[in-house]
Amino acid sequence: MLTEEQASQLREALMQERRRLVRNAQDGLSFSMNRDRDKIGRDSIDESAEEELFSTELRLRDREKWLLGKIDGALDRVKSGTIDDCEDCGERIGFRRLMARPVTTLCIECKEQQEKEEDIHATPASGGNFGLGGGGEEAAPSEE
Ligand SMILES: [Zn+2]
Numbered sequence: 722m723l724t725e726e727q728a729s730q731l732r733e734a735l736m737q738e739r740r741r742l743v744r745n746a747q748d749g750l751s752f753s754m755n756r757d758r759d760k761i762g763r764d765s766i767d768e769s770a771e772e773e774l775f776s777t778e779l780r781l782r783d784r785e786k787w788l789l790g791k792i793d794g795a796l797d798r799v800k801s802g803t804i805d806d807c808e809d810c811g812e813r814i815g816f817r818r819l820m821a822r823p824v825t826t827l828c829i830e831c832k833e834q835q836e837k838e839e840d841i842h843a844t845p846a847s848g849g850n851f852g853l854g855g856g857g858e859e860a861a862p863s864e865e
Pocket of ligand 1: 807808809810811812827828829830831832
């Protein structure tokens with residue numbers, strides 16, 4: 722179990738990350754709005770701009786949506802005091818690891834184990850790989 726102070730540090734880190742994600746999404750939006758402004762006149766923009774900002778969260782990219790979900794889950798776990806329980810083996814996740822990766826649900830041992838298993842289950846020629854399917858195994862980076 723984390724101390725009060727550790728929990729609040731972690732909560733702060735998570736909130737910062739959350740704000741950063743939402744801000745990124747908004748930056749992306751204003752960028753696309755600026756582009757649209759060149760194409761179509763200004764008047765039609767102002768109406769839709771508000772609407773778009775309103776639906777910012779809906780328009781987050783998949784990865785950001787996924788991360789936001791993880792962050793919200795982690796914030797819940799901070800609240801319930803289970804943030805440092807490894808989901809897999811139930812051991813404590815070190816505070817330093819949590820600060821480096823606040824959304825993690827696994828201790829370092831289980832994480833490494835999981836990555837090994839993902840390697841094994843990864844299908845090399847699964848298509849959608851920019852036509853690189855087949856013969857690419859040699860290029861896979863190894864961390865050993
Ligand atoms: Zn574990």
